[in-house]
Amino acid sequence: MINEVRRERRVELACEGFRKDDVYRWAAADELIVGKKPKGAKKNQWTTLVPAAQLDFYPVDDNGYIELFKNIAAMANGYKFRIDRDYLNPLPTNELTLNPKLGQNPGWPK
Numbered sequence: 001m002i003n004e005v006r007r008e009r010r011v012e013l014a015c016e017g018f019r020k021d022d023v024y025r026w027a028a029a030d031e032l033i034v035g036k037k038p039k040g041a042k043k044n045q046w047t048t049l050v051p052a053a054q055l056d057f058y059p060v061d062d063n064g065y066i067e068l069f070k071n072i073a074a075m076a077n078g079y080k081f082r083i084d085r086d087y088l089n090p091l092p093t094n095e096l097t098l099n100p101k102l103g104q105n106p107g108w109p110k
Contacts, residue, residue: 024087035078040066082107 006026013019023029034083042064046055059070070077085107096102096110 027087029086030083033079034081037067037069037075037078040068042066049072 009022010019013022023032032099034036039061040058043058043060043066044064058066058068061067061070074080085105088105088107090108091104096104
């Protein structure tokens, strides 16, 4: 049953911009995000719409999908996610300045 609820929420929230919040709520980011790479459409689908010279700029994976982050070392192995830190966002510096008793979330620089 829980998988059906999660599937339905995935469908509903994906296009509304709240999918990341839901993944964090379920504490499933380490399963769903780590190592994944964002990819685009298949490159050959754009050959009639975009001049070839512009398409050559975009790297593709083994299946022909545009992989915008392929040549960026930090994204070579996909998304990173630190369980001890990344479920919490860093508190803004201006909020920490306004209230000196407030401490930064764990794992983030003070």
